[in-house]
Amino acid sequence: MALRSLICRKTLGLASSSGFKLQFRGLQTFSLPDLPYDYGALEPAISGEIMQIHHQKHHQTYITNYNKALEQLHHAIEKGDSSAVVKLQSAIKFNGGGHINHSIFWKSLSPVCEGGGESPHGSLGWAIDEHYGSLDALIQKMSTEGAALQGSGWVWLGLDKESKKLVVETTVNQDPLVTKGPLVPLLGIDVWEHAYYLQDHVTIGFDYD
Ligand SMILES: [Fe+2]
Structure with missing residues (x-):
């Protein structure tokens, strides 16, 4: 890849x-x-x-x-x-x-x-498979949530400290994920236009080789 x-x-x-x-x-x-x-x-x-x-x-x-x-x-x-x-x-x-x-x-x-581009492994990889079925399904969910976000904001993969489950959440503007309850951010995707406006496309992918 x-x-x-x-x-x-x-x-x-x-x-x-x-x-x-x-x-x-x-x-x-x-x-x-x-x-x-x-x-x-x-x-x-x-x-x-x-x-x-x-x-x-x-x-x-x-x-x-x-x-x-x-x-x-x-x-x-x-x-x-x-x-x-x-x-x-x-x-x-x-x-x-x-x-x-x-x-x-x-x-x-x-x-x-x-290590960039490598698929998650260990406990995170297992949790993704358990909660979303596969890494591809998680990527698809985060992409869909980001595309549906009205205006500017963020898409997050977080850990709910109480339920111990992974969650996909969005926040508007620059609201941090902590405003959504007991969630710890594991990954944040910046959906503000300033994150990509100079580039025709941004490739997000993982290496499966
Ligand atoms: Fe930004």
């Missing part, structure tokens, strides 16, 4: 610190996490150009606006301005969710030389 022929490249020169938090005027602020691979390491499945813009522009913008909203929240609390605190909730949820979701998304992807 084509994914097998990819050449693995080590992470090189990615901007930003690997630290998630920096001190800023006495507040904890968030910073852009490094990707665990080079921007071009997922080609041809996802182009390096898209990965770079997605990471450096879009994810960074969520973080910038998240930090801005948190700073405003800090000042609003100091002033005892309850109206201002409540007004900031949507900005905190949207931008904080964008930061959470993208931080999960980067770790969901992997170059072929590091």
Whole structure:
């Protein structure tokens, strides 16, 4: 399969610190996490150009606006301005969710030389077969859910901590999966147009060879 022929490249020169938090005027602020691979390491499945813009522009913008909203929240609390605190909730949820979701998304992807493209095995593989019948059936379900999503959002494969079952869920905008109850995200697919708009198609597949 084509994914097998990819050449693995080590992470090189990615901007930003690997630290998630920096001190800023006495507040904890968030910073852009490094990707665990080079921007071009997922080609041809996802182009390096898209990965770079997605990471450096879009994810960074969520973080910038998240930090801005948190700073405003800090000042609003100091002033005892309850109206201002409540007004900031949507900005905190949207931008904080964008930061959470993208931080999960980067770790969901992997170059072929590091196991990307291989079908799940072990307990995850067994759980997929048990709950969905096959990996193909799960891919089909996630694709269908993503196509049916109105507007922008995410498709998730999650684990319900209470029932111990796999679930496929969607969230709108940048709502994190944790807003859906006791669900732990295992895989997140970004259905925002900014994740693929520069590419005619994005190949999602597994190597069965
Ligand atoms: Fe995104």
